[in-house]
Amino acid sequence: MTGAEPVGSATLAERATAGVLADLSRVNQGAGRGVVVDSPPGAGKSALVVRAAGELAEAGERVMVVAQTNEQVNDLVDRLATDRSDLRIGRLSASDYVPAERVARHQTVTVSEKAADLADHAVVLGTAHKWAMTGVDAARPWAIIDEAYQMRADLMLRVARLFTAGLFVGDPGQLDPFSTVATERWTGLSWDPTQSAVSVLLRNNPDIPVHMLPVSWRLPASAAPVVSEAFYPFTGFRAGTTAGERTMEWNTRAFGMNALDCVLETAAADGWALCELPALHTLRTDAEVADTCAALAARLLQRGAVARSELGEAAVTASRIAIGAAHRDQAQAVRAALAARGVAGITVDTANRLQGREFDLVVVWHPLSGRRDATAFHLESGRLCVLTSRHRHACVVVARAGIPELLDAHPSAEPMFLNVPAKFPDGWEANQSLLVHLSRHRVRAA
Amino acid sequence: MSALTAYARTLAAERQIAQPVASVRHVHVSDRPLVFVPLQLAGEANAPLAAIVGSDRGTPTVLTVAEPRDRNQRFAFIADLADVILPYIEGYPLGTREAKNGNLVPVAGDAPQLIVPGPAAVAFTRLLGRSARFRRTDGPYAVPATVPLVGRWLSFYSERPEVPGSSLTLVVTDALASHWATGQSPEEDLNLASILGWIAPPPGMTGAEAALLAEDPVRCPPAGPATDPTFDNEVLEGLIKAVRAARLTGGGSGRIRHALTEELRTQLEPTWERMWQAVDLLRALRPGDHVASRWERDCSAFARYADWARATGLPQPKHDGAVQASRRLWDLEEDQRRFAAERAYDDPLVMAEHRMSGEAFAGTVAAAEPTRVDASGRRRVLRPRITVETGDRVVVEPGTVLTSPARTAQEARVISVEAGERTLVTLELQKGMGQSLTPPPGSVPELGERVCYATFNLGYQRRPEFPPREETPWTHGGPPAPYVPPDENAQEAWS
Incomplete structure (x- = not known):
């Protein structure tokens, strides 16, 4: 051991936040136009948004907050109103918006579809699409953009008329925004509209400071180093909790220990499990994988589990379990398999829709399972990152054998373009890194 | 594929x-x-x-x-x-x-x-x-x-x-x-x-x-x-x-x-x-x-x-400027959406792909209330209901608005989905039936008629407003210089 005292996670996180807030006040004094904050999964991104909005409002600034979905806006409104009951908060909404209960219960929140009605409110929150439709008379000096890595640059172009300086917060490791048309027309341009808002912002404004939140409060000690190494190879982060602080225990003993139980035991003990089915090339909606995903979740509920963490002790109920897949039809197949087993209440969705959500246990349908080829879509590191970083306790990956061989047969062969900055992590590399780790927690299903 | x-x-x-x-x-x-x-x-x-x-x-x-x-x-x-x-x-x-x-x-x-x-x-x-x-x-x-x-x-x-x-x-x-x-x-x-x-x-x-x-x-x-x-x-x-x-x-x-x-x-x-x-x-x-x-x-x-x-x-x-690029992307995506919908509406073979993925279903009308009137609102309105029996895998949720290739002006809201050997989907229809409380013949699918409903439609979407190019925001590099093609444009980066 060296003599230096190791820095506690809380201290480390607080220092990072203080650094961001200091930069914000520098921008307020006229130095630069924005700050970018990269946040790994569960690193307190929303807390930072709420805190920054509060502090800016306290300093007398009028702030607009931009999030990507109505759910995200509702969450932020709720947190901000709870934290800062002294602030008048506006919720800019579409005309058919029905205020969620967690929004409506706050006295300090005004909901309106007209920005003019909210002009005297210190902080106004809305979705990027709503802000994009709003006239410039609603402009405010400050904007905080949440999930900025998931916002497409063309949407940012329409929103950016409304603010002078911005705080851009997001997770660079998650899925990039996508377009339904494939074109190379803008590749390499600094304002390529298919890129994320942050990539375009940074390419046009290279002086903007980029901060990184260093501690994940969601991922357990078993997952943080793995996810960090595979998907955040240069910046890295650590878990906010220690190995002993998060445990999962069973209410019942497995009788006879079949493969499913072995998978679950491994997941509970190690935080990871790879449930490997025999190698086979299949259609996208591989019925056996769908059924295994459903069976694992059903078995877990059947046996009953208790999750212990720094927040206390709670049963792992259906609402605390998610099953994630790459394609919508795969999610459909899993839902059908769950329904056939009479299991309800489990979240089953694609990576895109699981972004930003948190569960105790996540079952992942590996994007490359059963495939003959590894396309850019299936190799995208963000997809795998989202799927393997939603859990507080354990992650079970279900896959057909043969993925390492598939990866070896399909090295990245994407064309190179002039003026395109290299992107890290490389999807191929990230997949390999995660597979190497998973192979240590492998259980072969018969 | x-x-x-x-x-x-x-x-x-x-x-x-x-x-x-x-x-x-x-x-x-x-x-x-x-x-x-x-x-x-x-x-x-x-x-x-x-x-x-x-x-x-x-x-x-x-x-x-x-x-x-x-x-x-x-x-x-x-x-x-x-x-x-x-x-x-x-x-x-x-x-x-x-x-x-x-x-x-x-x-x-x-x-x-x-x-x-x-x-x-x-x-x-x-x-x-x-x-x-x-x-x-x-x-x-x-x-x-x-x-x-x-x-x-x-x-x-x-x-x-x-x-x-x-x-x-x-x-x-x-x-x-x-x-x-x-x-x-x-x-x-x-x-x-x-x-x-x-x-x-x-x-x-x-x-x-x-x-x-x-x-x-x-x-x-x-x-x-x-x-x-x-x-x-x-x-x-x-x-x-x-x-x-x-x-x-x-x-x-x-x-x-x-x-x-x-x-x-x-x-x-x-x-x-x-x-x-x-x-x-x-x-x-x-x-x-x-x-x-x-x-x-x-x-x-x-x-x-x-x-x-x-x-x-x-x-x-x-190259496209920042505003031009964003506007063009919007246009291309809209063209893509419409083309995909038109192809499916024109062609049962293409529609079959959407039926397999659950974005559409086809079946026969098993029950119909063509003259159903909804009197719950301020005025009485014609809201016929039909029930479609289908063998397709139906994944639409109640509340979704569907459209049929046979009646593109009509909206069909999903009321309920009863899964089973043959799935029964109940739909409430509005628009495309004239002003009176009796629908003109042919405007409501009849009992036994073969129908198809899809989650996508041919509706025209207006392009939203983009800032003019002189007002390109700072996030995208600010306003560009006016367009005068320089002679170097005839050079290629790789030549």
Whole structure:
């Protein structure tokens, strides 16, 4: 051991936040136009948004907050109103918006579809699409953009008329925004509209400071180093909790220990499990994988589990379990398999829709399972990152054998373009890194 | 690849002949298209070697370059090409129409259609157009006025294939592959001779056999722009050297040039015939219902560009600016959405793919309340309900609004879904039934009628407002300088 005292996670996180807030006040004094904050999964991104909005409002600034979905806006409104009951908060909404209960219960929140009605409110929150439709008379000096890595640059172009300086917060490791048309027309341009808002912002404004939140409060000690190494190879982060602080225990003993139980035991003990089915090339909606995903979740509920963490002790109920897949039809197949087993209440969705959500246990349908080829879509590191970083306790990956061989047969062969900055992590590399780790927690299903 | 396409490909491999994946034609084929097959010199970026071009099957024009590395000859070739292309385009006159706001809008009753063999030809045409459209007609290295002009048109036409649903430029291998599934890989479908072999093999041959023969470059010279390497080595190299030697010694090169042209003609003419064969195959299909309206949009795109080019006299910018790029992306995505919906509405085979993925379902009307009136609101409104019995996998949630290809103006809101052996979906209908409380005959599906409902519709979406380019925000680099094409635009980053 060296003599230096190791820095506690809380201290480390607080220092990072203080650094961001200091930069914000520098921008307020006229130095630069924005700050970018990269946040790994569960690193307190929303807390930072709420805190920054509060502090800016306290300093007398009028702030607009931009999030990507109505759910995200509702969450932020709720947190901000709870934290800062002294602030008048506006919720800019579409005309058919029905205020969620967690929004409506706050006295300090005004909901309106007209920005003019909210002009005297210190902080106004809305979705990027709503802000994009709003006239410039609603402009405010400050904007905080949440999930900025998931916002497409063309949407940012329409929103950016409304603010002078911005705080851009997001997770660079998650899925990039996508377009339904494939074109190379803008590749390499600094304002390529298919890129994320942050990539375009940074390419046009290279002086903007980029901060990184260093501690994940969601991922357990078993997952943080793995996810960090595979998907955040240069910046890295650590878990906010220690190995002993998060445990999962069973209410019942497995009788006879079949493969499913072995998978679950491994997941509970190690935080990871790879449930490997025999190698086979299949259609996208591989019925056996769908059924295994459903069976694992059903078995877990059947046996009953208790999750212990720094927040206390709670049963792992259906609402605390998610099953994630790459394609919508795969999610459909899993839902059908769950329904056939009479299991309800489990979240089953694609990576895109699981972004930003948190569960105790996540079952992942590996994007490359059963495939003959590894396309850019299936190799995208963000997809795998989202799927393997939603859990507080354990992650079970279900896959057909043969993925390492598939990866070896399909090295990245994407064309190179002039003026395109290299992107890290490389999807191929990230997949390999995660597979190497998973192979240590492998259980072969018969 | 969807499960249905995968099935069609397997079937094609088994039956040794291409299988249809569309029951109607989804592209427009002009009565008088301009077929253009370019060839380029191997190893030299964008050096045109030869082309066969024309709008009449019997009288194609063959253009060749004796020394493709010579820039002067390259632009002389483009000038020759302009002499074919520009009169063809001028054959489609522009008119004007008064818009609702009183402005005069350029219109065209019909538009020129360019037909090229494959995506590689489009990429070549794009670079050829770009190399020509910025050239000056005065000062050093001046070119004839037709060169930048045809360069602009080639640029315009080479950009059209990226617009979903546009037929201004018809890429033959893509058009064939979107109507037929072959028993070979999508990469192999890029070979014009082999995909045609699968679809229409010569008598006495299976599609697979014809496709195999098509791989022989002597029998079927490549459709370009890349030429057959053996031809390059054994024929082309010697002739180009001979032309050069003749020029250096000051001797006449006419005889050798003629020989070169004749050799290149052997490489081009088989493709010329195949291009027209493909045109015939596509023409033989019945056009889908929305093909005509999409072609109208193509015609106005042609008219708008022709009008802009005439008014400004400027070449298209090398790149889109920030605002232009975002706006174009919105347009492309909207075109994509509409084209996908129109294709499915026009074609039960395409709709079948959506039915398999759960985005649509088809069945029969098992119960109907055509005169149901909803009196819960302020006034009584007609809200008929029907129950559709279907064997399709239904994944729509209650509350979703669906549309039927048979009644596109009508909205059907899902009330309930009862899953089972046969799924029962109850729908509430509104719109498209007139004003009274009794629906006109045919406006509500009748008991026993076969119906199809989809989650996507043909609705027109208005483009949202984008900031003007002078107000490009700081996040996107701020307002750009006004557009004056600089001379360096004629340079390529890689040349």
